[in-house]
Amino acid sequence: MGRAPCCDKANVKKGPWSPEEDAKLKSYIEKHGTGGNWIALPQKIGLKRCGKSCRLRWLNYLRPNLKHGGFSVEEDDIICSLYVSIGSRWSVIAAQLPGRTDNDIKNYWNTRLKKKLLGKHRREPRNRGNYNSVKQENDVNRGSGTTDGDSSSLSLLQENGSTTHHQEQHQQQPCWPQNINNMPVLPLQVPLPYKNQGPCFNDQDSLKKLLIKLGGRFSGDSYHPTLDGLNLEFSSHGQQIYQEQVHVGSSAACISATINNNNEVQFAQTGQYPGVDNLVQGQGGNFTPSFEEMVSSSNYPDGLEFLYNEGMIDHKIIDTTTTTTWGETSTPIYHHHDSLASTYQGQGVIQECVLQDFSYPRAQ
């Protein structure tokens, strides 16, 4: 048997608050306070509302000194940094942002910041009309979007820190930084309670953490996303950040990536897989249609679809003139674009957020 409801559901009003209800609640609390009992409050005021609903309304919209919309770049950075550090503990994050509510931040993250991180295009903000008087008032107060989150930009995600609004509107790639030469600095500010117990991430861990939070899975989680013919996994062991097994017919190749001391991603192929070698060499640097189809098909590894769908990882076939990064005379035929590595250094502060192109050497 479940617990008793906090109020008589049949006799309470639900849905948007009217200006009259807002006025009653606000006036009473400003004069008498909450009395330490939200459940009893609506009866005292004469509101047919659940006590929890009153509490929510007051905390999120009626109490003084609240800010709505217009998240600043600094706030964006703090939210992102804290999300990476502590996850979806919105109340903790809200405590670091005066005037913001957990609900506001949660909504802002879910509808805008997350998509921004994933490089998803967002339309211009809109005036949503006056279906709610308070909302309308807030819309007026915040102006016509000049300080809206859309006009602010995530400094940690900006390329060269100078992404224009126009560029943002037309970007096709994720907002991750584009190359190692333009590494931005994440001004991570871990709140005091977490400062000393903050994560001591290395490169892979911060990458892993962020990707997990955004929906990915890793081999260290005892989960191996598998696709028929393609097994892709991120490894949390050692310095290896990426490993992929490519199966073609009865043959297979295992490709792994590691971060070296120069923060560069290096690739290696392990084992001898004549079938794959023959395939690769025989195609002169191009995939056979079946293999290309395999890696670019819509059948992405389970649990990692979002990486592909959102453009965080983009399989591309590139031409044979592309410069390789592993120093051999090999020819890149398989290109992982826009993958991310980042560095946590000391005291839980992100110093660098590095983007690397992953390229796959042609079999020798």
Add this chain to the structure above:
DNA sequence: AATAGGTTCAACCGCCTATCG
């Protein structure tokens, strides 16, 4: 002009924890 689909965000739901008798 109609409408299907996408976006936003206020509000609700239900679970967990703290407090009190």
Add this chain to the structure above:
DNA sequence: TCGATAGGCGGTTGAACCTAT
């Protein structure tokens, strides 16, 4: 110690609104 209750929180929902076709 235990049960009842309220507060707090994160996840989810759905209405309002916008855009694309």
